[in-house]
Amino acid sequence: MAVDPSPEAACIELRIENTAFLFDPLDPFPTPSRDLATAAEDFIVGWARYLAPRVLIRFVLHAPSTGQFDIPELQLAFSNHFSLRARSLKGDIDELFRVGRTSLEHRAVNLKRILRL
Numbered sequence: 001m002a003v004d005p006s007p008e009a010a011c012i013e014l015r016i017e018n019t020a021f022l023f024d025p026l027d028p029f030p031t032p033s034r035d036l037a038t039a040a041e042d043f044i045v046g047w048a049r050y051l052a053p054r055v056l057i058r059f060v061l062h063a064p065s066t067g068q069f070d071i072p073e074l075q076l077a078f079s080n081h082f083s084l085r086a087r088s089l090k091g092d093i094d095e096l097f098r099v100g101r102t103s104l105e106h107r108a109v110n111l112k113r114i115l116r117l
Contacts, residue, residue: 009056012047014040016061019069023077032076041081 016022024035036044048057059078069077 009058010051011058011060012044013060013062014043016063019061019063019065019074022061022074032073032080034077034081036078036081041085 022037022040024037027034044059051057061074
């Protein structure tokens with residue numbers, strides 16, 4: 001998946017012996033919808049945390065061969081995995097803000113009651 005990183009993009013590179021190691025071996029789904037292996041995801045996310053926020057991230061995979069996967073299939077699998085992860089995390093954050101707003105409203109009502117006394 002060698003892609004020339006543009007100047008405005010950050011690059012995360014991974015060298016691996018076999019592309020099958022990138023995916024969860026217990027996931028029965030076909031490759032584009034398979035989960036990444038926990039170790040691979042932790043490595044990628046760990047390095048991404050050091051990058052500037054809102055920067056485009058290019059992922060470069062160095063492998064002797066793509067094995068049973070072709071390059072577009074790998075690109076789609078990575079894109080699907082991290083898109084799903086982003087939607088899931090956004091949902092979690094939205095839920096936390098909803099709970100926080102509700103809690104703030106209850107506290108404000110209680111504060112008004114206390115100040116009236």
